[in-house]
């Protein structure tokens with residue numbers, strides 16, 4: 303529970319728990335910037351003492367995660383297992399968002415200098431978080447924008463080809479379709495399995511598809527339909543041997559996986575931090591590898607597009623909602639306090655527990671690989687004789703569990719998708735399994 307010691311009993315109105323009262327105060331923005339900062343300090347103190355208690359334990363047990371869950375703001379009874387669309391914010395992120403907007407409200411002149419300076423602080427934090435240089439980080443507004451910045455910014459025309467997987471998100475398909483309509487490039491789909499059985503199945507499919515005309519491989523790192531984590535490192539190597547650029551759509555990757563840009567080797571990498579990182583909507587990441595920057599034009603131009611020698615030139619967007627970006631920095635701090643590697647391990651533990659249980663239920667068809675190299679925190683499956691919608695509705699009505707339908711009948715990908723982030727418990731994963739088993743037994 304956040305900062306209980308900050309509120310004396312006499313300050314809490316009758317009928318409110320401390321937790322509910324703090325939330326009401328925050329929700330009404332009644333707290334001063336100083337008080338919001340103090341609330342954040344209390345959250346970090348509580349996380350620090352949790353970390354002390356669990357020491358260097360790389361995989362702490364449920365009590366640790368139950369305590370972390372307390373710092374997320376969604377309703378107590380809600381079991382959030384759809385991070386893929388928009389995930390919840392931890393309390394410090396919301397507090398920082400409110401206090402930064404409060405500075406803008408109460409002292410608008412600070413927007414000229416103070417807030418944009420903090421943007422650079424966030425860029426440094428993001429760079430550290432993904433093992434990149436701040437000069438390679440573009441702070442966008444979402445993955446869609448990042449994908450479009452790349453498609454628009456590359457000099458491609460008739461005779462040039464872009465190849466992409468058959469399971470791309472509309473935000474990954476349409477920027478290239480637009481380029482095809484406008485500039486005459488060719489766009490080719492490469493079928494990938496549901497799920498692929500091995501890394502080689504994916505890499506060999508792309509190797510076979512590459513032609514002398516291929517200039518770009520555009521592929522989801524985190525495939526929204528199937529939960530596949532695509533082998534970006536291997537595909538980047540294949541691409542670079544042939545002077546092809548690789549664009550990875552990792553809308554779900556930030557905050558789910560312990561990302562390392564140097565390791566992955568993609569030229570362009572986009573993500574939406576409001577899915578798994580706990581940032582507010584309205585901020586995104588586009589990473590542009592140093593070596594690829596000269597091949598990309600800015601899409602939006604204001605001061606700096608022609609003079610800045612870093613990836614900042616792709617971000618001359620005029621006045622920004624800096625409060626959102628500052629809150630993004632807070633989301634990085636929050637996860638940093640828990641540990642990126644520890645988060646990824648927990649996400650995988652939960653997903654593996656889910657997959658193991660699902661595989662034992664008659665009629666379940668897994669759309670996600672069980673191989674940890676080819677999967678992460680998104681698990682997709684279908685159930686013979688049961689509509690995807692029925693699974694979603696049943697779990698919501700019976701357990702208040704939020705998951706989503708995904709894919710399409712025509713493509714043979716229709717199913718449901720479950721996200722297992724750190725605020726989900728093994729008990730709650732068991733509820734999903736119990737619900738699916740019930741539906742399977744009554745199909």
Ligand SMILES: Cc1ncc(COP(=O)(O)O)c(C=O)c1O
Pocket residue numbers: 386387444445446447471473474522524525526551552553554574
């Ligand atoms: C793989 C993938 N790419 C792109 C997007 C679009 O993300 P955004 O709406 O944040 O731009 C999504 C959204 O869920 C997605 O799953």
